[in-house]
Amino acid sequence: MALSLLPALLSGCASLNRHHEALLVLGDLSAGREDSRLKRRTEPPRREGIEYARQGRDYRADVYHPPEPRRGSLILVHGFTEQGRRDPRLVALARTLGRVGFTVMVPELDGLRDYSISTREVAAIVDAIHHATRAGSEAPTRTAVAAVSFAVGPALIAAMDEEVAPAVSFVVAVGGYYDMTDLLRYITTGEDRGSAGQQAPPPQREARWAVLLSQLHWLEDAQDRTLLETIARRRLADPQAPVADEVGRLGASGRALLELVTNEDPRRVEALIDRLPAALARELEALDPSRQALDRLQARLVLIHGPQDPMIPISHSRRLRDALPQGQARLFETEALQHVAVSTDWRDGWGLWRALVHVLALSEENGEGG
Template identity: 35%
Template sequence: MRRFGLPTLLLAVILGLVSPPGSRLLDTIRLMAALGGSAAPIAPRSVAYPGGRADLYGQSGPVLVLLPGAAAAGKDDPRLVRFAGALVGAGWRVMVPDLAGAKALTLSAADADEVARAVRHAPGDKVALAAISYAAVPAVLAALEADVAAKLAVMVAVGPPYDARRVIGFFTTGTWGGQRLEPNAYGKWVFVLSNARRLTDSGDRTLLEAIARRRMGDPGAAIDDLARRLGPQGVAVMALLDNADPERVAALIDALPPGIKDEIGRLDLSARDLSGFAPEMLVIHGRDDRIVPVGEGAALAAALPHGRLYRLDSLAHADLTVSGLADGWVLGRAVYRLLEWRDRMG
C-alpha cells in the first residue's frame, strides 16, 4: 500500500478547500458564524427605482433580494440587517426593498406588486429572493408572474405560512393539525392591525387598532373598555379572536366583513395553483415556531415542484440563529445549497 507523507496530505487538504465545493463549505461556515455573532454592520446605500426604494448592501456578486417580514422596523430591523451583512460576507450583493405594507403591518396581496417591482429592477439578469415569515406570501404571488419567474434563480422562505385559514385557526385557538400548541399572540394582533383598515365602519377601525396596539404592548392589558364600544363589524372580528373552538373557525371567518374575508382568500397560497411555480424554493422552518407552525412550511415545500424543506428543532420564528449540532447541520445544508446557486449565478 502506498503511503502519503504529511506534505502530500496538506496539499490535498488545501486543494480541496480551494475547489468550488471546499470554498462553498468555508463560506457556509463563515455565513453561519456571522448569523450567530455580532459582526460589524455594513452600511448600505439607498437606491431608487420606479415605484420603490431599497437599501443595497455590498459592492459585487450576484444579487439577492431580501424581504422583511411583518415588523414595524421593516428593512431596518436589526435581525434583517445582520442577515444582510452575513450574506454580503458570503459573496452576495443584498437588496432590501422598503416594503410599506410590511412595515405598517397592513398586510395585503397587493404587497406582491412591490415585490415584483423590486425583482424587476434588481441588478443582473438573474437574482435570488429570500423572504422572512409573512413576506413569503407576496414573494410567491409575485413569482407567479412570468417575467418575475424568469428572473428568479432560487427562493428562500423562513417560517412561511401556506394555508391562511389554518394559520388564523392556530393563532386564535392554539390548534394546528389536531395538535394543541401555545401560539405567540403577536400573530393575532398583527392580523387585527392588518385588517382593521378594511372595515367600512371608521369607529370600529379605530377601536380595533387601539385594541391591537394595547395588547401588542402588554398581552394581558384590559380591553373591555374598547371592546364594549364595537359595532357589528368589530364584534365579528373579536368573535373570531376570542374563539377557542377549532370547529368554529371556518364559520367565524366566513362571518367576517367582506373586505377582510376576501383579503384572506387572496393571501391563501393553499388556494393557488402552484404546479407551474418555476424557481427552486428552500423552506427553512423550526418545529418550535409559535407564530407559524412548522407544518405550514412543510405544506408549502410539498406544494411546489422544486420545494426543499429544511426542518430544524429550535429556530426563533424570524431569526436564523441556531444552537446545537443537529440544527446547525440542517441549516448548513440549506446555506450550502443557496451558495451553489450563488456560484451558478456568478
Template identity: 45%
Template sequence: MKRIYWILLIVLLAGLLSLPACGPVQRHYEAGLILGDIRAGEEDSRLKRTRPAPERETVNYTGVTGEARVADLYTPGGEIKADLVLVHGFTEDGRRDPRLIQFAETLARAGFRILAPEVETLTRMDVSPENVQDVVDASRWLDEHGDGDGVGVAALSFSVATAVLAAMEPEGQPHIGWVVGVGGYYDLVDSLTYVTTGYYTEDGREVFLEPRVEGRWVVLLTQLDRVPDDDDRELLERIAYRHLDDPGTDTEDKAEDLTPSGRAVYDLLTNRDPERVPELLADLPEPVRDEIEALNLARRDLSDLQAYLLLVHGRDDDVIPWTQSQALLEAAPASGAELRLVTGLTHVDVDPGLLDAWRLLRAVNRLLVLRDDPPAPGERDDL
C-alpha cells in the first residue's frame, strides 16, 4: 500500500512539472525524487536513473589545533550547487556506514558537494564536546576548498547540538552559514528525563510517550569514558550491551558490584520517576555532570548564533521529543530559524504514508531552498 502512496505522489509531482517552469515547482518535484531515492536505498530509483553518480574520494587535512583529520568527499557528477558537511551518528562504521553513504550519494545527486568527516568518538558511542571541533575543522576545510561563500552542516539526533555549537565557535562562524538538524535536542536534562522516564512537557502539561527501550542504554554508552572507576566502566558497558541484546533482562544483581559513583549512573538510567531526575543528576560523577553541562544548549546564550537553522522533527519521535526542536527554535535569534514538524519520521527513520510524505516533501523542499540560495555566514534573512 505504501508503494502505491509513493507512486501517486510521483504522479502528482510529474503533473506539477508539466506546468510552466518555475523554481518552486521544480524544487517540489526534485524533493519527491530525493525522498523516493532515500526510501529506495540501494535499489533503483528515478533519481538514480536521471542524475549521474557522484565521485567519492578520501581527503586528509589538519584541524585548526593540529589534529589529523580524514573525511570522504562526494562530488556531484553534474553542477555543484552548495557545500554541505554531513556528520554521521553513533555507528562503528563511522563515515563508511552504508546508510550514511546512501544518504550522501542521494544529496550529491541533488547537487550538494558533501564532506563526511570521520568523528572518532561517535564510532565508539561517545558524544563529546570534542565533536564540536570535528565539525569546525570539516566546515573550514570544505569552505576553503569551495567557493568560500560558506557551507551548511547537516546533523542527526544528539549531533545537532554539536553542529549548533560549532556554528558559534570563533573558528566556525566564518564558514558555517546554515545548519540542518533532524531530531535534535535543546535541553539535555529534559531529554535525559524523557529517555529514562518517558515524560516530557508539551504546552505546559506533562505528557507520557513510551520511549525507545534502547535509548537509555545508548546514553549510558556515550558517558562511559567519564566514569572514574575502571571496573565500573567495564561493568556498566556489559550491563548496557546486555540490555541492548535483551531489553527485558534484569541487571540489578550486577549493579550491586558498582561503586557509589558507578551506581549513581546506573540509578539515573533505570529511574522511572521524572521528579527524581534533578537529584539523580546531582549525584553523578563530576566528569559526567561536566559533560552534560558542556553539551546542554539550554545553558548557552544563542543570541550570537549567526547560522540559519532548518530544524526537522518527527511528532512521534520516541528518542528525543519534538518539543526539544520547538524549544531550540524559540531560543534561536528571531528570523534565524524554522521548524518543520512531520509525521512518518520516527526519530531519524523515514517510513511515511501519503500525507506524511507530503509533509516530508515540504521539509526537503526547504533544504533545496537553502541549496539554491544558501545564506552566507552571518546572514539571518528569513528565506
C-alpha cells in the first residue's frame, strides 16, 4: 500500500516544487536588476558567445549555460531592439531562465535590431533551431522557443517549418500577433476587429512609426527610404514635428507606404495594403500567421498576453488559440504585462505565475528536463 502511494506523493512534491519555482521566477522578473529570492538561492548561468553558420548564412548568439542543466534547451527570440541579444531586459530574462535550469540560446537577429523585419528572420530562427537541436549531438534533440511582441509571428512560422517542426517541443508567445491586416488596422486607426465587441485600449502612438521603420528596406527608391526614415524618427521624437517638406519629395511607393501608416479610416486598410509595392505586400502576407497552414505546428503553444496591451490587442492571442486544435494552445491573460513589460506589483501576477507553472511543467513533460 505504501509503495502504491509513492508515485502520487512524488508527483505532488514535483508539483509543489514547480509552483514554488514559478513564484521565484516571477519575483525575479519583477525585481529586474534588484535583489530577489531566486538570485540569493541560485548561481547565475555562464554566458558564452558563439558563432555558427548554415547554408552560407552566418550567425552570432549567446548561450546561457545553467549550473544545473535540467530543463533542456530554449531559444529566446528578441523583439525590436537596437541592442539585439544584449538588450539588458533580454539578458535579465535569459539569466532568470538559466537560474531555473534552462540552457538558453539567444540568436542575434539583424532585422529585429534595425527594424527591417522580414522572412529573413524566419529563416534565421529555423537555423537557430537546427543548430540548437543538432550541433554537438549524435541524434537530434528538442528545444523550446520563446518570442515576444512582433517576433512572435516569425518564431511561430519558423516552428512550423517542416525540417525543424518535430524538434520544437513548445512555443511561448508573449504579446504576439495573429492577423497582420487587423494588426495594421489597430495600430493605425485604433479599431480592433478581432475583439468580439470588447473595447481595446487606444494604440500606442509610437507603433505606427515602428511599423514604418520595419518595412523601409522593401522600397527600391533610396531617397524614399531616407525620407521616410527621417519622417518616422522625427515623429517618434515629437508627434507634431513638421514633415511636409519630406512628404512632398516622396515617390509613388514611399507615398503608398506612408499613406497606410498615417491612415485613420479602418475601412481603407485593405485597399491601402493592395497599393503597396508587390515585394512588401508579399512579405506582409508571408509573416501573417492567420494565412499559414497552422496544422503544420506540432509544438504546444503557450500564449501570454495583457488585456490592456496598447501595442498588440489581446484578441490576437485569443484568435490564435481558437485557430488551433483544442488543447494544443493555452492562453494566460495577465494584468502583470503592459505589452511585454512586467509589473512590479505582485497583485497583478496571478496569470503570469500560472503561465510560468505551465511552462515549467511542459519542460518536464516533454523530456526537456532530464
